[in-house]
Amino acid sequence: MRGKAAGTGQDAGTFALDEVDEQIIAALRKNGRIANRDIARDLDLNEATVRTRLRRLEDANMVRVVAMRDLAAMGFGYLAPVGIQVKGRSAGAVGADIAELERVITVNVAIGTHDLEIQVVAETLEEMQDLLTNVIAKIDGVERIFPSLALKVFKYNPEWAPL
Numbered sequence: 001m002r003g004k005a006a007g008t009g010q011d012a013g014t015f016a017l018d019e020v021d022e023q024i025i026a027a028l029r030k031n032g033r034i035a036n037r038d039i040a041r042d043l044d045l046n047e048a049t050v051r052t053r054l055r056r057l058e059d060a061n062m063v064r065v066v067a068m069r070d071l072a073a074m075g076f077g078y079l080a081p082v083g084i085q086v087k088g089r090s091a092g093a094v095g096a097d098i099a100e101l102e103r104v105i106t107v108n109v110a111i112g113t114h115d116l117e118i119q120v121v122a123e124t125l126e127e128m129q130d131l132l133t134n135v136i137a138k139i140d141g142v143e144r145i146f147p148s149l150a151l152k153v154f155k156y157n158p159e160w161a162p163l
Helices: 019-030 036-043 047-059 091-099 125-138
Strands: 078-086 104-109 116-122 142-147
Touching: 019 036, 019 047, 036 047, 078 091, 078 125, 091 104, 091 116, 116 125, 125 142
Parallel strands: none
Antiparallel strands: 078 116, 078 142, 104 116
């Protein structure tokens, strides 16, 4: 969506974030429920300024304030990135089928060795094995799967929303 960002006269897809925008975003990262008046107080700004800037960021689709699940807190002790080679159907069609599975948290059509790249979560290794071998591997069009198992996650940045 392109257009004018609220109150700026700027194209919503082209304006640059300044230091105040970054500080507002940082405050929301710490606490997505923080009130505009509290952000304004903490940053020594007017509440209307915070409200206007936040609206501009939201209208430009540069910021989205949402609740996110904490995978570890929900008992998902296993994360597996999985490459998938597709045959007989389009990667998009197979990806759409895989995206319907609850334990699949990302699905991407890719170029390279794999046609699809997905991430799967599970509570146990047995659940992971079942999902990979008895569910995903049997979806029409899945020729081969190339699972890995994340032994330790050093970085998972939920600050960036998917495209």
